[in-house]
Amino acid sequence: MQAIYEKPETFIDTPTHFCPGCGHGIVLRLIAEIIDAWGIRSKTIGLAPVGCAVLAYNYLDIDMCEAAHGRPPAVATGIKRVHPDHFVFAYQGDGDLAAIGMAEIIHAANRGEHITFIFVNNAIYGMTNGQMAPTTLIGQKSATTPKGRNPSNDGYPIRICELLSVLEGSSYIERVSLSSPENIRKTKKAIEKGFKTQKEKRGFSLIEILSPCPVYWRMSANESMKHIEETMTGTFPLGIVKDWE
Amino acid sequence: MKQLLTGNEAAAEAAVYAGCRYYYGYPITPQNELINYMSVRMPQVNGTFIQAESEIAAINMVHGSAAAGGRAMTSSSSPGISLKQEGISYLAGSELPCVIVNIQRGGPGLGDISASQADYFQSVKGGGHGDYRLIVLAPSSVQEMADLVYDAFDLADRYCNPVLILGDAQIGQLMEPVEFKKEFRENLPLKDWALTGADNRSRRIIKSFYPVKGELEVFNAKLQKKYKEIEKNEVRYEAVNIDEADVVLVAYGTSARICKEVMRKSAGLEFRIGLIRPITLWPFPSEYIRKISERVKCILTVEMSAGQMVEDVRLAVEGRCPVHFYGRTGGGVPTSLEIINKIMEILPKNMTAKTPLPFAGVK
Numbered sequence: 001m002q003a004i005y006e007k008p009e010t011f012i013d014t015p016t017h018f019c020p021g022c023g024h025g026i027v028l029r030l031i032a033e034i035i036d037a038w039g040i041r042s043k044t045i046g047l048a049p050v051g052c053a054v055l056a057y058n059y060l061d062i063d064m065c066e067a068a069h070g071r072p073p074a075v076a077t078g079i080k081r082v083h084p085d086h087f088v089f090a091y092q093g094d095g096d097l098a099a100i101g102m103a104e105i106i107h108a109a110n111r112g113e114h115i116t117f118i119f120v121n122n123a124i125y126g127m128t129n130g131q132m133a134p135t136t137l138i139g140q141k142s143a144t145t146p147k148g149r150n151p152s153n154d155g156y157p158i159r160i161c162e163l164l165s166v167l168e169g170s171s172y173i174e175r176v177s178l179s180s181p182e183n184i185r186k187t188k189k190a191i192e193k194g195f196k197t198q199k200e201k202r203g204f205s206l207i208e209i210l211s212p213c214p215v216y217w218r219m220s221a222n223e224s225m226k227h228i229e230e231t232m233t234g235t236f237p238l239g240i241v242k243d244w245e
Numbered sequence: 246m247k248q249l250l251t252g253n254e255a256a257a258e259a260a261v262y263a264g265c266r267y268y269y270g271y272p273i274t275p276q277n278e279l280i281n282y283m284s285v286r287m288p289q290v291n292g293t294f295i296q297a298e299s300e301i302a303a304i305n306m307v308h309g310s311a312a313a314g315g316r317a318m319t320s321s322s323s324p325g326i327s328l329k330q331e332g333i334s335y336l337a338g339s340e341l342p343c344v345i346v347n348i349q350r351g352g353p354g355l356g357d358i359s360a361s362q363a364d365y366f367q368s369v370k371g372g373g374h375g376d377y378r379l380i381v382l383a384p385s386s387v388q389e390m391a392d393l394v395y396d397a398f399d400l401a402d403r404y405c406n407p408v409l410i411l412g413d414a415q416i417g418q419l420m421e422p423v424e425f426k427k428e429f430r431e432n433l434p435l436k437d438w439a440l441t442g443a444d445n446r447s448r449r450i451i452k453s454f455y456p457v458k459g460e461l462e463v464f465n466a467k468l469q470k471k472y473k474e475i476e477k478n479e480v481r482y483e484a485v486n487i488d489e490a491d492v493v494l495v496a497y498g499t500s501a502r503i504c505k506e507v508m509r510k511s512a513g514l515e516f517r518i519g520l521i522r523p524i525t526l527w528p529f530p531s532e533y534i535r536k537i538s539e540r541v542k543c544i545l546t547v548e549m550s551a552g553q554m555v556e557d558v559r560l561a562v563e564g565r566c567p568v569h570f571y572g573r574t575g576g577g578v579p580t581s582l583e584i585i586n587k588i589m590e591i592l593p594k595n596m597t598a599k600t601p602l603p604f605a606g607v608k
Binding site for chain 2: 078
């Protein structure tokens with residue numbers, strides 16, 4: 001009998017700590033699939049953020065380092081400078097990357113660090129019970145925007161891909177989503193392109209992934225996927241924002 | 246061969262000698278000679294120099310390079326060191342070796358750029374969150390700056406712990422002859438716990454997060470055991486004229502230099518002055534100070550602060566003799582004359598009766 005779908009070797013067989021319907025498990029699995037397919041487990045070092053994905057190292061069987069909230073780009077820079085021929089990636093959420101860590105991500109991009117950033121945008125702070133994120137949509141309710149995000153007090157959702165694309169140091173930037181099998185395949189392709197950007201020393205790569213958070217969106221898993229396609233992509237349009245090829 | 250260097254430059258060159266090849270900094274006075282020097286020197290030895298976007302980024306770059314197995318360093322001055330405290334706590338919690346140089350300036354807040362010793366509490370009591378300790382070394386000359394920075398990398402590696410060099414604007418910017426006598430280290434082996442890619446071995450995780458109930462307490466116990474070991478093995482101090490002393494001065498860094506001048510100037514007086522100069526501020530030479538306190542009239546702690554180290558002196562002495570304090574703050578530097586007058590004030594009157602002016606009348 002031939003197995004057509006298996007757990008990637010790099011993916012650790014352990015109970016998940018993520019909530020039902022969460023997108024993190026999908027993204028982590030995609031990373032594991034790529035590491036297996038490319039045969040680069042021995043040459044890959046990952047960064048885990050602070051937030052829901054803090055336990056990313058529970059799932060990926062590779063060398064990994066934790067970083068303080070928002071600081072993965074700086075820590076990853078320090079690692080990459082020691083191991084310039086290794087694959088270094090940082091896995092970050094929207095609070096980590098686009099709020100507290102904004103300076104670090106901008107300057108990592110500006111230096112053209114040969115690092116791939118996996119930016120999981122679910123427009124909410126999940127770990128701390130659903131507060132507003134820098135990417136929370138206008139009108140979106142959260143624990144700290146109980147009447148919905150109001151730009152006059154809370155500002156606007158930040159489009160990270162567009163923001164970083166104007167920097168000369170950034171090389172590959174794409175926004176994808178997990179809303180359908182087709183989009184998940186595209187997400188995998190985008191992450192692979194990020195790794196290729198590193199391999200060829202083309203500079204900074206970032207893949208923003210629109211990801212569901214059914215628990216703090218107060219939606220079912222299905223509604224969450226529909227919400228990404230119908231609403232979230234209005235503020236965060238999918239596609240390649242910057243490419244070196 | 247002796248060279249004439251500032252303390253800041255000596256710190257930088259000593260780090261290069263010790264095999265440090267990853268330096269991350271951010272400009273701030275009075276440590277700028279250090280970052281400037283590294284920007285030239287690191288490329289010469291195939292090292293990495295990054296002028297980071299902030300002190301926060303710099304300390305986190307140190308975190309990355311230390312985790313990856315390299316010898317890494319950052320430097321700053323008081324307000325910048327405050328910004329690094331989060332990173333320092335994470336380094337201590339992740340048990341990563343590195344060297345941090347603080348060339349202290351006056352505070353609080355933006356303060357000023359002149360010499361100060363007001364960051365003692367922050368350095369030795371844990372400036373960041375959690376139960377952790379830094380090994381804190383306090384040079385009082387340019388040569389000692391070079392020697393201590395070199396040793397700091399070995400201490401950091403031996404204990405997998407950050408080491409802080411606590412200087413001040415005087416020590417950092419003063420020029421003195423210095424000689425680099427120790428081995429020039431290159432191509433140091435990567436460490437057997439470092440992140441190098443899981444090549445034919447099980448993966449390694451560098452973290453300070455212990456979410457499962459009970460795990461963090463076990464980890465903290467391990468840290469405390471390590472700190473006890475450091476306290477047992479690594480205390481350093483200089484003791485001068487202790488045996489005959491009536492009054493013992495306790496001072497470190499620039500203050501200790503001034504205290505040595507006090508000793509020279511008061512050589513002909515009727516009372517005897519000794520000096521204990523802690524070189525490790527943590528671990529603190531508490532045992533030695535306690536021993537000495539049993540047989541002297543009194544102790545005078547001299548600092549360029551409102552009185553910080555004096556608390557540790559009192560904890561060591563535990564009432565065995567009076568412990569006095571003389572300090573200047575906000576860029577003020579104690580003069581030898583001020584200190585001699587303070588000594589005359591605290592010694593019993595019959596011991597100072599015959600002391601000639603000009604010491605007696607000066608305020």
